[in-house]
Amino acid sequence: MRLYNGGLIITGIVVFLALATFPFYYNIGKANAKPDIKLEPAIKMSEERYGKKQCVEPKEWIRREHMVLLNHWRDAVVRDENRGYLSTDTGTRFNMSLQNECMQCHSSKKNFCDQCHNYMAVKPFCWDCHIAPTEKEEARS
Amino acid sequence: MKVLVSFFAVLVLALVAYAGVEAANLQYLFGVIIPYAAFVTFLAGVVFRILKWGSSPVPFRIPTTCGQQKTLPWIKSSKLENPSGLLGVIARMALEVLFFRSLFRNLRTQLSDGPRLAYGEAKWLWLAGLAFHWSFLIILLRHLRFFMEKVPLPITMIEALDSFLQLGAPLLYMTDVVLLLAVTYLFIRRVGIPQLRYISLINDYFPLFLILGIAVTGVLMRYFFKVDVVGAKMLAMSLISLKPALPEVQIGALFYTHLFLLSVLFAYFPFSKLTHMAGVFLSPTRNMANNSRAKRHVNPWNYPVHVHTYQEYEDDFREKMKGAGLPVEKE
Ligand code: HEM
Numbered sequence: 061m062r063l064y065n066g067g068l069i070i071t072g073i074v075v076f077l078a079l080a081t082f083p084f085y086y087n088i089g090k091a092n093a094k095p096d097i098k099l100e101p102a103i104k105m106s107e108e109r110y111g112k113k114q115c116v117e118p119k120e121w122i123r124r125e126h127m128v129l130l131n132h133w134r135d136a137v138v139r140d141e142n143r144g145y146l147s148t149d150t151g152t153r154f155n156m157s158l159q160n161e162c163m164q165c166h167s168s169k170k171n172f173c174d175q176c177h178n179y180m181a182v183k184p185f186c187w188d189c190h191i192a193p194t195e196k197e198e199a200r201s
Numbered sequence: 202m203k204v205l206v207s208f209f210a211v212l213v214l215a216l217v218a219y220a221g222v223e224a225a226n227l228q229y230l231f232g233v234i235i236p237y238a239a240f241v242t243f244l245a246g247v248v249f250r251i252l253k254w255g256s257s258p259v260p261f262r263i264p265t266t267c268g269q270q271k272t273l274p275w276i277k278s279s280k281l282e283n284p285s286g287l288l289g290v291i292a293r294m295a296l297e298v299l300f301f302r303s304l305f306r307n308l309r310t311q312l313s314d315g316p317r318l319a320y321g322e323a324k325w326l327w328l329a330g331l332a333f334h335w336s337f338l339i340i341l342l343r344h345l346r347f348f349m350e351k352v353p354l355p356i357t358m359i360e361a362l363d364s365f366l367q368l369g370a371p372l373l374y375m376t377d378v379v380l381l382l383a384v385t386y387l388f389i390r391r392v393g394i395p396q397l398r399y400i401s402l403i404n405d406y407f408p409l410f411l412i413l414g415i416a417v418t419g420v421l422m423r424y425f426f427k428v429d430v431v432g433a434k435m436l437a438m439s440l441i442s443l444k445p446a447l448p449e450v451q452i453g454a455l456f457y458t459h460l461f462l463l464s465v466l467f468a469y470f471p472f473s474k475l476t477h478m479a480g481v482f483l484s485p486t487r488n489m490a491n492n493s494r495a496k497r498h499v500n501p502w503n504y505p506v507h508v509h510t511y512q513e514y515e516d517d518f519r520e521k522m523k524g525a526g527l528p529v530e531k532e
Contacts, residue, residue: 061252061256062256063252063255063256064255064256064257064501066255069251069252069254069255072479072482073252076247076248076251076479077244077248080243080244080247083348083349083441084441084443086348086349087348087350087438087442090350090351091350092438093350094435095431120451123429123431123450124427124428124429124430124453125427128370128371128427130370131370180346180430180431180434181346181352181360182371183357183361185367
């Protein structure tokens with residue numbers, strides 16, 4: 061096989077391969093950090109309240125759908141003035157509130173929400189207005 | 202018919218992946234083996250294609266031009282429409298790839314009674330094509346967040362801009378809407394215009410449905426039937442660090458469907474019209490400078506013909522020519 065304008069063709073191929081495999085070499089040597097969420101305070105709270113290691117809804121569901129739940133809570137409170145939410149799982153009544161419910165159990169934003177969100181590079185803008193719980197000293201170490 | 206075959210082909214592919222994961226637990230097959238195989242096919246296929254194109258000689262200068270060629274210094278030449286050097290070619294190619302300038306000039310031709318020929322503007326194809334390609338690119342760039350440990354600023358900026366309407370949670374991406382609308386328009390156009398439908402093949406409908414399928418599964422799993430996105434990223438990171446491992450959490454069958462349709466797209470890419478991604482850079486009507494009056498281009502496959510010039514002829518027969526009274530150039 062004879063190449064015409066071989067220099068340009070090879071350059072093009074190199075550029076294509078470099079772009080297409082970019083993620084493969086970009087991550088070489090970077091520690092493969094995984095989200096490291098701390099659940100102890102939340103588990104204690106939930107066990108005190110309804111004797112079960114359980115979030116508002118089952119874990120599988122809350123992991124995937126928590127933003128939808130929060131959106132629903134927000135609309136219910138702000139639009140319909142409805143602050144009561146019954147868990148479909150445990151039947152417990154929850155106060156539909158980001159600061160006064162989620163963050164009561166998950167008392168550290170840094171060790172919980174941020175762990176996943178930083179990993180996924182999502183930055184919920186909720187905290188522009190809502191106040192995150194103050195991070196305790198022990199949580200930081 | 203061709204539409205239905207393509208549609209059901211994509212549907213069956215999607216169902217195979219969905220059922221394979223849901224019923225047969227083939228996560229490793231659809232999450233690791235097939236994506237790797239598809240990606241290697243994609244790379245090798247595109248390189249093979251480029252090499253094949255590169256080995257075809259293009260003996261003539263055949264750029265399509267629509268401006269004054271470079272000639273005498275006092276005649277204004279059109280550097281972009283009629284490039285005379287590499288720089289002009291690169292500039293024209295870049296604008297073509299980024300903004301589809303030649304498609305912008307697309308006209309509609311109509312023969313009406315009379316007989317009268319009429320030309321009109323036809324910008325919708327350009328608009329939808331551009332909207333489709335740009336949103337596809339932005340979605341692809343946004344997806345880099347699945348493939349990077351620390352997502353760099355440009356990617357997060359694209360993401361922030363794309364979601365700046367701040368609708369709902371998770372936030373609505375504008376490009377998702379634009380992509381779906383544009384692909385739908387491109388499909389409707391293909392089946393709606395009779396002439397276009399006549400020349401359309403399965404190879405035209407299949408990629409359309411495939412891309413639509415990828416976009417629809419993506420949109421479904423972001424906004425409607427959620428998957429475990431953290432798990433998806435763990436799988437993606439393990440794939441690109443060449444240590445494939447399924448995450449402990451269940452990601453969701455929809456994710457594997459998305460990934461499988463994408464693998465099909467990647468594997469199909471080099472062998473279909475989609476290679477225009479590489480081909481556009483190798484189209485001789487666009488990648489050549491129009492310099493045939495300034496430079497001599499020799500056909501590379503010219504056979505070395507033995508020529509016998511007039512001078513040699515005269516040398517051979519000079520005496521005889523003189524004898525016959527014929528004029529000769531050299532005495
Ligand atoms: C040609 C390439 C691809 C296209 C066109 C595409 C298209 C889409 C679209 C339109 C969405 C909707 C949400 C969004 O725009 O972010 C989406 C979501 C998603 N895609 Fe893709 N995708 C592609 C490749 C991939 C790959 C390689 C992966 C493997 C990790 C992947 C995993 C996902 C996941 C996990 C979601 C859900 C994201 C979320 O919920 O935020 N996609 N995709």
